[in-house]
Amino acid sequence: MAKYTIDFQPVGRRVECSEQETVLDCARRSGIGINSICGGVGTCNACRVQIVSGKISKPTDIESGVFSPEELKAGWRLACQTHIPGDCRIYIPPESMTTPQRLQVEGLEISVIPKPTVATYDVQIDAPSLSDLRADAERLLKSLNHQYNLRCRQIDQSVLHTLSPQLRSEQWHCQVAVRGNEIIYVNKAGSRCLGLAVDIGTTKIAGYLLDLSNGKVLVSRGLMNPQISYGEDVISRLTQSMISEESGKQLQSLLVESLNQMAAGMCSEVGAKVTDIVEAVAVGNTAMHHLFLGLPVRQLAVSPFVPVITSALDIKARELNLKFAPGVYVHLLPNIAGFVGADHVAALLSTGMRETKDTSLLIDIGTNTEISLVKKGRITAVSCASGPAFEGGHIKYGMRAASGAIERLRIEGNAVHLQTIDNVPPVGICGSGILDAMAQLYLAGIIDKTGKMTDNYPRVRNGQKQREFVLAENPEIVVTQQDIRELQLAKAAIRTGIQALLNAHHCTDDDVRQVIIAGAFGSYIDVSSAIAIGMLPSLPLDRFHQVGNAAGAGAKLSLISLSQRNLAQKIAENVHYLELAGTPDFMRLFTEANYLGRYRLEDSRRRYLD
């Protein structure tokens, strides 16, 4: 009986499956929640999934009746009907999932005086007559400038395309959205003035709908980056988009489509129209930035990893196919380098790193981890390839932070205490769980400084190829020696980055007065565990701050305050980017950083404390 592997997305769990089993059965057996109302007989159509790569099964008669030929060709199937003919990756759309994915959208609560780039004005315009023959555009500008003492001179073209009939049907009374000296949209009088901030992560997208008149967040929403079905990490995404122009466009339009849906959903939630959005700000890592704009990425994927552009951009919504009013701008915060993007700039902004007097570290942990050290106003940034382990990648029972993921654990004697998301039976283990596991295994002496697992412990057994530690028995979830190695690489990468920054600034650990941990993953980790294995420096716990989505917070700040936006540009221009691979002692640092255990740094030399 042939056995294949299904890679379930966006959950991020890889499961073995036999040919005899349906996809639904396989998911259920592994604790992955796919909807099914009819009990798997193909009548409720609630278990729609998409086979996004690998061999696609022949559609059954039932499936042919449910999906259009295009959908079938695109890999859409019913999980309860499909038996997979080979290894594949299957995407479970949100509507087919029993529990929503955990997506962090909360971040720092920020407070600045709202002064956005776009303001709206209620304008009363004189109707034309034989004795007043001015053109509609000039008429509007004159009334606006006169009533509000402005010096507006330009009107977006798209506004010109609807202006004349609009002014007449609205009886010469309307709301005008002004950006700089340009009218970007003319709306019904009394419309709302909304802004959208988005943080486009490789895995997740966080969106915030704000009222620009007072800077308040009206709705927050998180969703999976739909590009995930084309590759989990940045590199595979870039590779995918390099295959052909078409394929790059496909990645772009997937993302844009999601943003359109998200914006429409958020607006309808507050009884507004998507055309009430008069400005948007987007941040993301440099790769997401390029894929979003449809920029070429080949030069970003090969050394020396150069972006097309780093400075901030203002792009009309229509140029990106975003369904806001066509004259509305999307502002993209500046990038720093090929692997330190606008999301890091936004995080530096929202955490006030530029103004801080204390020497501080800002760490945004992910598949790629960006770290900045700020000392006396000077900011240096590095990027470390920490890999997919924290997202559950390359870990045998790894998964994302979804329902049933083990997110915390403690080993006490022979017992293992598990905490899962939603308190349901464990399905797999997510980033914070694997970090805890490693710390607990190390502290219990089950793995040594080099990461080697002992066989002298009841829960340790010899698996097919390697030793493994049994976390749970039913369903069985183990941590393998290989899992430990993966996590070691990740923690070593981060530790090397921190180390290189401290060295470059001639700092010791003690000089570091605060460590700000940003990002979804960083918010959930147990800092003590990270210190215990030596991923973070051994400092008093009160110096650590887990701030959540600092990038999203920075996007919001840049949306509601022009001066904050300008500050972001200044930050990006002044950050010194340190290319880790170019530092002289990179290999030595990295090798040393592989060892487990708490450490402190004094006089630029590492000393292990235990």
Place this chain on the structure above:
Amino acid sequence: MAKYTIDFQPVGRRVECSEQETVLDCARRSGIGINSICGGVGTCNACRVQIVSGKISKPTDIESGVFSPEELKAGWRLACQTHIPGDCRIYIPPESMTTPQRLQVEGLEISVIPKPTVATYDVQIDAPSLSDLRADAERLLKSLNHQYNLRCRQIDQSVLHTLSPQLRSEQWHCQVAVRGNEIIYVNKAGSRCLGLAVDIGTTKIAGYLLDLSNGKVLVSRGLMNPQISYGEDVISRLTQSMISEESGKQLQSLLVESLNQMAAGMCSEVGAKVTDIVEAVAVGNTAMHHLFLGLPVRQLAVSPFVPVITSALDIKARELNLKFAPGVYVHLLPNIAGFVGADHVAALLSTGMRETKDTSLLIDIGTNTEISLVKKGRITAVSCASGPAFEGGHIKYGMRAASGAIERLRIEGNAVHLQTIDNVPPVGICGSGILDAMAQLYLAGIIDKTGKMTDNYPRVRNGQKQREFVLAENPEIVVTQQDIRELQLAKAAIRTGIQALLNAHHCTDDDVRQVIIAGAFGSYIDVSSAIAIGMLPSLPLDRFHQVGNAAGAGAKLSLISLSQRNLAQKIAENVHYLELAGTPDFMRLFTEANYLGRYRLEDSRRRYLD
């Protein structure tokens, strides 16, 4: 035997045709040159024509073999095969015409120091390395600004979409087109720097390809405005575009398609690529301006005839589907009012009216005639609905200035001396011919001051409904009493416009030191004839200047000189527009202006001299 009327376009001749006759025979009989190599047996396919309105004939088997179903549906037929089943309008494409249409593209020879808005620079850029990780955009800007001491800060988005692969394939050496502080295009090093000026007339389009480095015209080209198949005059064109959004888009895309073809043809003539065009300037009347941009026109078509916008516009080629490089701008000169467009601004510019010390008139005669009076630097403009008579419309044997059109005539005793375009047998009579005819008939006493035709002359006969004067017998071409009435209306409209301007400025004819007659039609008329019938004031002939396509000349000036372009904006802003219908004695002036005969104006009162 049923008889129908075919309106042949773009020739502008209406011909009676029987059901028995083929379209080719009918055209030949009337002297309209349609190609035919095979002798009308349907094998050479050289006589392709399009039935653009009216009843479309059922395609013959031969036609079904020649055209696709879409083409057949769009009215494409072979003139030698088609018998028309009712009144219709037939468009003869350029490739099916034996002689090209006469299209004036020549204008004033202008001489300004070239200083266009766009300049190109040859740039050598440092390649990136691990020790120089700047983004490609910043790298390019830095090199450009450094090498040429510029302060360029922006790069058009479309440039970003190709920049990175382009710099690498061109080995970091390229030509950069800069406009203001923006890079709008990156081209191969050593490419040309071309500009395109176009004058979009209701009937004709004139295009000029210039070398922006020296301001020289490389190629001039004229073509018919393809929108003509949707209506000959501005009003029917506007009405057409108001039918539906689709229909407005159709008119726009027809025009854009023509401009693309014209640009490509002109470029290939000088061995350049269409992407070597780095700037374009377009002028036209306000209706053409709006149709070109796809702006709404309803408010332009009804009183008080208000444009969407009058001020100048800069629009990216890509937004108009023009096939230049996507970041290139098309500059549209400003309009003055609903019926005084950018073409008149361009004519005022190229004729130096703003600087002239003498009181001057600028007259651009067409279906709509725009007239400006300049006195002590103050410019006042009017628009007169002179109608289609000068284009051959509403005249029994009227036609445009195409091969076989009578363009000059003299009556001597009983003889009529005719001069036709291309010296071929007469096909019809064009504007300058009909003007001559009227003057000659009036001077010979065949028509009186009121325009009434005598019957006391050998060549005058009573036609079916009215008296007519026989100009030619084989083929027969006559001038009817109704033709005279049409022309009287046209000349009265122009005379009223001139009169209203003189009255407004308290001028007499004598104050007017120069009369500049612009436009294709105006270049061909016999000024003495126009004076004889009282269309133009009776001034010494040396005060008249026929300058050809002054609008095209103005477009060229604005293309090669930024200061001229700024001057155009200043002119448009300072022209005082006089609404004729709003002047107190409009009806009186118009009634009086219907009389024929030379006149002079003194103390604001008309005195007929003969």
